[in-house]
Amino acid sequence: EDQVTQSPEALRLQEGESSSLNCSYTVSGLRGLFWYRQDPGKGPEFLFTLYSAGEEKEKERLKATLTKKESFLHITAPKPEDSATYLCAGHSSYKLIFGSGTRLLVRP
Amino acid sequence: DAMVIQNPRYQVTQFGKPVTLSCSQTLNHNVMYWYQQKSSQAPKLLFHYYDKDFNNEADTPDNFQSRRPNTSFCFLDIRSPGLGDAAMYLCATSRDKTVQETQYFGPGTRLLVL
Numbered sequence A: 001e002d003q004v005t006q007s008p009e010a011l012r013l014q015e016g017e018s019s020s021l022n023c024s025y026t027v028s029g030l031r032g033l034f035w036y037r038q039d040p041g042k043g044p045e046f047l048f049t050l051y052s053a054g055e056e057k058e059k060e061r062l063k064a065t066l067t068k069k070e071s072f073l074h075i076t077a078p079k080p081e082d083s084a085t086y087l088c089a090g091h092s093s094y095k096l097i098f099g100s101g102t103r104l105l106v107r108p
Numbered sequence B: 001d002a003m004v005i006q007n008p009r010y011q012v013t014q015f016g017k018p019v020t021l022s023c024s025q026t027l028n029h030n031v032m033y034w035y036q037q038k039s040s041q042a043p044k045l046l047f048h049y050y051d052k053d054f055n056n057e058a059d060t061p062d063n064f065q066s067r068r069p070n071t072s073f074c075f076l077d078i079r080s081p082g083l084g085d086a087a088m089y090l091c092a093t094s095r096d097k098t099v100q101e102t103q104y105f106g107p108g109t110r111l112l113v114l
Helices: none
Strands: A001-005 A011-016 A019-025 A031-040 A045-050 A058-059 A062-066 A070-075 A084-092 A095-098 A104-106 B002-005 B008-011 B019-025 B031-037 B044-050 B052-054 B063-067 B071-077 B088-096 B109-113
Touching: A001 A084, A001 A095, A011 A019, A019 A031, A019 A084, A045 A062, A062 A104, A070 A084, A095 B044, A104 B088, B002 B088, B008 B019, B019 B031, B019 B088, B019 B109, B031 B071, B044 B063, B071 B088
Parallel strands: A011 A104, B008 B109
Antiparallel strands: A001 A019, A019 A070, A031 A045, A031 A084, A058 A062, A062 A070, A084 A095, A084 A104, B002 B019, B019 B071, B031 B044, B031 B088, B044 B052, B063 B071, B088 B109
């Protein structure tokens, strides 16, 4: 069965304290790995797509990496406005299979 | 700005009373999706339309149906809502179903069943 697992479920950081979020996947025929940001009460906002192992993408304080079994979202020197739930999803055939997300809280 | 719009943002219904949620898009995308997201859980695909072609996920309850009268609009109908159907319902669109085409989400409709 296709599955995407994210860890930790919740993460509290001080402003400026860098860390990484993990997304492990077992998705048959994986075509790509997506990262989304979701603020409370809102829809997911697209961040990155990674297509092959070894690929990396960056956006401001965020960097996403991909291996054959997992993906990491590295957050460098986070700010309070980075607080959100970060979702990863594997693309198989036609659909996205989401993990349940990591709730990130960055305190000033 | 081109976007995915969902109405209403909040919907309260009674147990067993039919309810319809609406999604519209100005992106002119071919594919429209409906996801269900319960509190602190992963969004789960219910069904999608590729143009007028409807595709139901195998585990989507029969209680859930969808209509797409034209390219811009898609509706989610819940025939007899139960307490377990309380959730955020997310509409998403993409130009195509290939991995290269990003799915863009609307703000969601939060459904409360009393």
